[in-house]
Amino acid sequence: MNPTTQPAPLQGGKLVLATLAVALATFMNVLDSSIANVAIPTIAGNLGVSVDEGTWVITLFAAANAISIPLTGWLTQRVGQIKLFVWAILLFVVSSWLCGIAPNLPTLLAARILQGAVAGPLIPLSQAILLGSYPKEKSSTALALWAMTATVGPIAGPALGGWITDSYSWSWIFYINIPVGLFAAGVTWAIYRERETPVKRVPIDKIGLISLIAWVASLQIMLDKGKDLDWFDSPVIVALGVFALVSFVFFLIWELTEKNPVIDIKLFTGRNFLGGTVAISVAYAVFFSNLVLLPQWMQGYLGYRSVDAGLVTAPLGIFAVILAPVMGKLMPRSDARVLATLAFFGFAAVFFMRSHYTTGVDTYTLVVPTLLQGIPTALFFVPLTAIILSGLPPAKIPAAAGLSNFVRVFAGAVGTSLATTGWNDRTILHHAQLVEQASVHNPAFVGAIDSMQSALGGSPSQALAFFERSLTTQAAMLGLNDIFWLSAVIFIAIVPLIWLTKPGKGAGAGAAGAGGH
Incomplete structure (x- = not known):
């Protein structure tokens, strides 16, 4: 695709199919943030851990997801919008399968961290791809369709998660993503591969990214383990708290002085x-x-x-x-x-x-x-x-x-x-x-x-x-x-x-x- 020209909007059946595929990728992501909520007691019981520890399945997914969201812009420029979107879907499918086969809590948490990380680009890219598929005057329609899909997830998630958990096994709340993701990735690639965005090598703020991961991860682990270790009576919690604080302060100073920051802190002004x-x-x-x-x-x-x-x-x-x-x-x-x-x-x-x-x-x-x-x-x-x-x-x-x-x-x-x-x-x-x-x-x-x-x-x-x-x-x-x-x-x-x-x-x-x- 010529970088100076915007591809023409899609029309007819191709537009309908493309909208469905992109919306399904959004639906899959949003669904996964709520589907596990009702299954936590069952997951915790099956894996022999407390319900509080089972809640880490939700919190670690969200923390990993949060870290990867700001990287979407940089990854899009390096890989291309369509390739990144399709790869994110496929990696989401793989991580969902790993969640389903997890034999214990540490394995499940590792798979959920991976799943949260690869899910980061799905939401912003699904919006961008849909907006590029519709004529400018229909952009509100595109966003309305996207919002409808994103809203259906929280409705379907708890009911679907509960039914699957009771009727089959909690593993199937993750396996359900596999056919949905493969369909979404296949259709998206078939329709959009000729509409790829220009790619260019742009620098990544490595130190900013490492310090971001450091303070987010240490703070989240501190919050999740605090109750079990009796909070600040535990040297482990104190160490995590100090490390999170120092990493956060370093991150703020670095991002304010870096030419290409991973997060533009100055927006808060x-x-x-x-x-x-x-x-x-x-x-x-x-x-x-x-x-x-x-x-x-x-x-x-x-x-x-x-x-x-x-x-x-x-x-x-x-x-x-x-x-x-x-x-x-x-x-x-x-x-x-x-x-x-x-x-x-x-x-x-x-x-x-x-x-x-x-x-x-x-x-x-x-x-x-x-x-x-x-x-x-x-x-x-x-x-x-x-x-x-x-x-x-x-x-x-x-x-x-x-x-x-x-x-x-x-x-x-x-x-x-x-x-x-x-x-x-x-x-x-x-x-x-x-x-x-x-x-x-x-x-x-x-x-x-x-x-x-x-x-x-x-x-x-x-x-x-x-x-x-x-x-x-x-x-x-x-x-x-x-x-x-x-x-x-x-x-x-x-x-x-x-x-x-x-x-x-x-x-x-x-x-x-x-x-x-």
Whole structure:
């Protein structure tokens, strides 16, 4: 292809097939970030590890994914857009197969790190390829189709993951990517190989990249292992924390002085980019971590099967899909800050509703907030991405989109680690407080044990064991209620960040669809 000419838009059946293939690659990636959520208790049980350790399957994927996102621009210039996209899909297929055959947790985590790393270019490249396939006047249609695919993933993921885990084996949540990926890669190569972008040798900021990997990896390992090693009472955690801090400071100094930085830190000097990126990242951390905790609680304490937990969390995407086209029409004539504020208040209301759950909660009460959460989800990504990118020159858009996505995805991994630790700590605290009431000198406790013994027809030790199980369930519920309540407070607290930005019209408005999920 002549580097100075843009290939003509695709037409007819070729356009339909190309859209399907590119969308499937996006779907596969997004699906994989949510499909494992409901399978974590099963994976942990089968591999003989705790559910907390099983959560690393999600957090390490997200951390590796975050690191590779900023490299997309450099890799595209070195390899070519189409070759990079096809290779990313094929490597995603291979890593999915490695996840499926993993015999133990370390092998599974290594495969998930590889899977997260090769998935980095899929989201930004799928958007770029689709935009290049449609006429300029149809670019909003291309982004709407992309957004629909990216939104269907969170709906299908939990339900599909639950059904596969219960009906077959957790390995199949990864094997399912193999036929989808091979089809997407084959069709994409067949249609797009003649439309390859120009390739040129550009330098890579090796020191910046190594220091980025160093601080992200050490911080993530510290957060994931902290609870098991008793946090800063452990010399290992202290060493990881110090190393993460030193690496991060070095990374900041290096990137600010490097001519071709791996991440353009100076973008944070823009008010809109700073306010928008911090707001979307904190919001996404709270949003995503709760999506991980909810199925774990339903399966661990309410007795839900994987598929049932998946079906309870699936309605999240219903309103998100229905409202996606509406958002396309609303955005040009609305202040993005107002829409984002409404989203945050909506999220706060949903989490406040959940903070009143009890151990006797029924399925209807679980589903309603999840269904309603789809409304703020639809108002969440696009306006904040428009704010982040507004006012930036077109040349800065790819770097800004890559950096904001890196921060957001990594915040999701950190948020999940912190929420898991917070839930555990609050559960232990509530358990201790409840046990204080369980004394032979407390007539209410003695009466409760006698009643249980009569009802169960067993010994006092059986009644006490039943009481302990009830106590643990109650403590976990109270601990999770604390997380829900804090989540509501955080969403209200970060609203001012949105209003620190200024309404702007610029290149970013057209890139609103780059928000991703």
